[in-house]
Amino acid sequence: xxxxxxxxxxxxxxxxxxxxxxxxxxxxxxxxxxxxxxxxxxxxxxxxxxxxxxxxxxxxxxxxxxxxxxxxxxxxxxxxxxxxxxxxxxxxxxxxxxxxxxxxxxxxxxxxxxxxxxxxxxxxxxxxxxxxxxxxxxxxxxxxxxxxx
DNA sequence: GCCAACGTTGGC
DNA sequence: GCCAACGTTGGC
Numbered sequence: 001x002x003x004x005x006x007x008x009x010x011x012x013x014x015x016x017x018x019x020x021x022x023x024x025x026x027x028x029x030x031x032x033x034x035x036x037x038x039x040x041x042x043x044x045x046x047x048x049x050x051x052x053x054x055x056x057x058x059x060x061x062x063x064x065x066x067x068x069x070x071x072x073x074x075x076x077x078x079x080x081x082x083x084x085x086x087x088x089x090x091x092x093x094x095x096x097x098x099x100x101x102x103x104x105x106x107x108x109x110x111x112x113x114x115x116x117x118x119x120x121x122x123x124x125x126x127x128x129x130x131x132x133x134x135x136x137x138x139x140x141x142x143x144x145x146x147x148x149x
Numbered sequence: 150g151c152c153a154a155c156g157t158t159g160g161c
Numbered sequence: 162g163c164c165a166a167c168g169t170t171g172g173c
Contacts, residue, residue, distance in 0.1 A: 007171090030169095031156075053171055111172080129154040131170045151173085158167080 003137040004037065004047035005059070005125060015049045015061035018101045023066055027074045027096035028082040034134035038095045039069045046102060048137065048145060050125070058110040059145060067098035109148050119144035 006026065008014070018024055029035050045065045051057055072094035074080040075087035087093060115126045120141055124130040137145075 009171095033156095057172070131155060133170085153172095154170085156167105156169080158165100160165095161163090 002040070002042065002045045003139065003142040004041060004045060005050055005123070005135050005137050006047050006063075007050045007052040007133040009053045010051045010060075011054070014051065015063075015101075015104045018049065018063060018099070019061075019104050021101070023098060023100040025096055026099050027072045027094075029072070029096075029134060030082065030084070030094065031131075031133060034132060035093075035095050037134040037136060038097055040136075041065045041068060041097055043068055046142075047099070048142075051108065052133075056108050056110060058108040058114065059105070060108045061104040062102040063099045064102050065097055066100040069095040069097050072096040105149055109145065113148070114145075117144060117148070 008026075010017075013024060026038075029038055043065055047063050047065070048059045049061045049063050051060045071089075071092040072082070073096070074082040075084040075092050075094040076089060077083055082094075084094060111126070114120055114123075120126055123137070123141060124132045124135045
């Protein structure tokens with residue numbers, strides 16, 4: 001089993017939103033590196049749910065991959081914010097996955113706090129200028145974050 | 150709202 | 162294939 005971290009704007013989907021829904025489609029990824037990580041995910045893999053572009057950026061909980069990568073339907077929907085005019089049903093470059101709620105942390109592990117953890121120094125998340133929205137997490141990093149809850 | 154950092158696009 | 166211009170991300 002592998003570990004990941006995925007960013008979401010809580011206005012779109014928050015950890016509490018996912019908790020309420022139980023499961024959701026994770027779509028709209030429009031970056032090739034992030035997409036390739038989506039495609040590397042397997043059912044059962046777990047990920048840290050990160051809140052970005054919000055008053056309190058940080059890790060807010062845990063989710064699990066419930067369905068492996070499939071073509072992202074939002075790329076084909078003209079009314080979608082994520083519409084890609086170059087995508088066709090036959091050739092859709094973008095991928096989505098389905099995720100399930102696992103845990104909502106009692107408090108958000110804030111970005112500035114995560115940055116203080118030497119065990120997390122290698123994570124793209126805490127590195128200056130990194131905008132990657134989907135990234136792998138090592139078993140050591142996973143355990144370190146769990147210890148901060 | 151600002152702006153640093155990065156990815157993508159498109160002219161050449 | 163280079164690289165300038167542009168768009169986006171995302172913290173602050």
